């Protein structure tokens with residue numbers, strides 16, 4: 348049992364080290380856009396013309412607001428592409444840390460849950476009720492940190 352915890356803790360430590368090496372990252376996604384200017388004589392009005400572009404845009408949704416930033420093809424686009432990819436990586440690592448940490452919690456619970464089993468079950472019930480009302484009142488403020 349404890350060797351399980353040891354290897355899981357080692358894995359968690361390794362993930363933290365990887366997270367610290369993520370580098371610069373930012374939220375959002377890059378969208379490629381082709382656009383028709385609307386002038387009837389322009390080439391983009393011809394059937395089969397893809398439209399003007401490509402135009403690259405970083406769109407980020409924070410707290411229900413969408414932010415759009417135009418990106419110049421070339422170096423600026425490359426940098427932002429890398430930052431966005433790093434954010435995906437960061438999120439995957441965070442998810443892995445949470446999963447590993449939950450496994451550690453489960454094992455520790457099993458290890459410590461022997462003598463005071465009945466008492467801890469009653470505690471769990473009141474904690475769950477408190478937790479539920481806390482979540483409901485906290486929902487509005489937590490939306491600010493929503494990531495998309």
Ligand SMILES: [Zn+2]
Pocket residue numbers: 383384385386389390391392399
């Ligand atoms: Zn046009």
